[in-house]
Amino acid sequence: MNIDKIAVICDSEDYDSQYILQLITKARSLADYDNSKVLVCCVGPYHKEKLQNLSRFGADTIIICERPNVTDVWMYSDIISEMLREHMPDMAIFPASDFGKEIAAIISTVFEAGLTADCIDIKRNKNNEVSFYRAALNDSVIAEIQCKDSAIRLCTVKKGIFVESILEDRERCNIERFPYEITYNNKNPVQILESKKISNNKIVDINKYEIVFCVGRGVKKVSTYKRIEDLSKRFGAVVAGTRVAVEEGFINKEYQIGQSGKSVSPKIYVGFGISGASQHIVGIINSGIIVAINKEENAPIFQYADCSIVADIDDILDEIEKII
Amino acid sequence: MRIVVCIKPVRTEMVYKTEDRNEKYTFNPYDLYALEQSLSLKKLDDSIEIIALSMGPMDAQHLLVKSLAMGCDDGIILNDSAFIGSDTLATSYVLATAIKKLNKVDLIVCGAKSIDGETGQVVFGIAERLKLNCIQHLKKVIGFEDDKLILEQENGDRRLDLSLNLPAVIAFKDFTLKQPDISLLLHKRAKQKGIKIWNADDIEADGNKIGNKGSKTKVIGVRNIVTKRERTIVNGSIADKAKYLTELLSLGSNIKN
Structure with a gap:
């Protein structure tokens, strides 16, 4: 099975965070296996330098839906679905953030495509398929997982698993604006009654x-x-x-x-x-x-x-x- | 109000490794927390109907009997050899199909993830298949007003009180390892009442979407975690070992990896 195109799906906050750069670097090395292309799907404000920076890590094509602060899961997954439908990559890598995992699970359901959570490695293997690796149940071994009957192979990858690296002599890549119009009718189901900062629950690095x-x-x-x-x-x-x-x-x-x-x-x-x-x-x-x-x-x-x-x-x- | 709580039976040794328990399956601790939160709503209004729903082997049916004894109105186990081997995609299909069959469900409650698979994907799959909104990171149920549910959410460093329009799918973030305290009498009554067993035909499931056949992932094999490390065994007395460790730690940031 040839892999012609590998997509990296960016998070809702920053599309050029270190985390996303790690995923692009990995996608690039997988793509080099059979000269396939790396597609990066972004949602957020159009920031030329930031977008061009993604090509230095291996992006061939970047598509950006110009909408700031999309935190609505329905809208975000709808945008990503449309992007994937139009470009039809053979595989897509999502960050394993809370948001990324939710989007990946929705995309898996929409496309009826196999999804492996929290991968610690991705490899092209001997039969030319893509293998995803994750911790196996209750044992000190790693399971090798492949997709079957899936138009797109999906996975989420944890932060810090791969190391981002800048490539030399990269040509500038294509940056395309992706038009999107809301096609569904979804009211926000939630009203916030009260919001408090939790003092002892600081985000720890x-x-x-x-x-x-x-x-x-x-x-x-x-x-x-x-x-x-x-x-x-x-x-x-x-x-x-x-x-x-x-x-x-x-x-x-x-x-x-x-x-x-x-x-x-x-x-x-x-x-x-x-x-x-x-x-x-x-x-x-x-x-x-x-x-x-x-x-x-x-x-x-x-x-x-x-x-x-x-x-x-x-x-x-x-x-x-x-x-x- | 009609609530379905999805409960995954997990192998007992996955949860209680050091304790000797004679039951092969136990509640996934995240789902047990979700179940207890749901039952707290029933205390506020007894007319609320709560249905415990599991997909799993018949060895796990005692968990649904327990759910009845804890206060659920109905317990359903989805059991069919055709379900075996379901990945998260096929599992969310089976559960969502059963929920559709139940009809007029206002709220679907799940735990954040299972303690064995740890993917946390099924809850979003159910919501997507039923085209319902999904709210996660929930801490507890506060109550309800009219047809809205009041919930406490803990998201990052913020604690929020939310009012949620129904129908919806919700996921709690916490788990509990404390087994429910069930009196023998309640347990006996629950046994007499009995649970429902539904197979693939009962929920009119598409045979191509369930079990191994309906799964879109397959496990190719397992391998050991690759290691290129030199395995030094520190020998000697306890004092020698302590000295070794202390010296290593003192080097600290001077170590070049």
Whole structure:
């Protein structure tokens, strides 16, 4: 199956964010496999320099629907549907933001096309199909998924999975305005009665830390957690956790790492009592040095760690506290 | 008002890994939260009708009996060998088709995602197929006024009180791991009342849109997570291991990756 055209669907806010540039870079490298084209679909204000910048990362054609601040999901998905219908790419990559995931799920339904969520890799494989990779259920493996009977292959990709890179000698690409008229009649179903800022719910950027401490199922006591937190301050680290740690109430959802949380790539990652389910591992594979501490010798995380420390967490903390 | 709550049965060991439970399936914790929120509406007005709807194996029917015991008016399990292998697209087709069959549904309630698949795609698929608005990131139900639902939403760093026009599809963001407390008497009554079992014919599903046949994705295989790491095992006493870690952490930002 030849892939002639790969589309990247931009988010509602910025069409030239680092995140979108990562997706365009990946689309470019996939397109180079058989000289296909990269189409970037944007909705927002027409900003010439920003749009031209997208070509430096690999866009061949950019279509832009000139409408500022489209936050209405119906309208956005309607615009994207029309764009895809007109240009009919063989595949489309969406950001795995809340908004991107919703749009992708709607497009999947509209086009009856296969959609893979939260991909950690996309490859052309031997039978010339496109394979999407995501964490498999309840196991330390990655599933390879392909679309079937789909006119368009769809996927969402998490932030920070691919690295954006500028190409040299790129010619300027075509920028086309995409006319759109509202064809449906949808009243806003929601009235906002009250809106308050949540003071303790700030948006956290765990990617700014060079050291990440991560707690998992093996951390069972509040006292252990507190000791890890104290240690983190000493080394300027952030304390994050697995889904289990969030469920146990140790870690705020904003600090969850893994498939349903965030992806991190610190210089040093230290896993405290992390077993190493694939849903977590996919969030840390781009880390510099992975250190794992677990008393279970056979914990799957040791397969992915640079440094394996088989020990009880509290015992290790006792010793560290003596040293520092 | 007629409400349908969509509940995914998930394997018990996916949720309660360390506990010994004898049931093969349990509530997806996100859906259990959504179910409890929906039932809180019934406390405000008993005339509200709540239907629990699941697609899954017969081993999971006890979850619908539990839903009845918790206060639902009806429990329906969608079970057919033709449903097996449904991806998110086929699943949203089956659920939406069953909801259409139920007729005059004012509100469809879902959890944000399932704890096993973690895609969160089905809720949007249902809304798109039924051509209904979909509101997500909900925290709790506050109540209703006339035919509008009052909800609390937590979106990013804002907490909003919303008034929502019905019909609509809504998704709650939270989950609960606390199993519902159901008295034996209520459980017995629910068992006597019984649940409904619908197959593909009962909902008049298009055989080309369900199960493996209707799915647009297929799993080709699994592989280990590729790793090019040197696996150093830190040996020695606990003190040696602690020293190793402390020295590494002290290097901190001086490390070049």
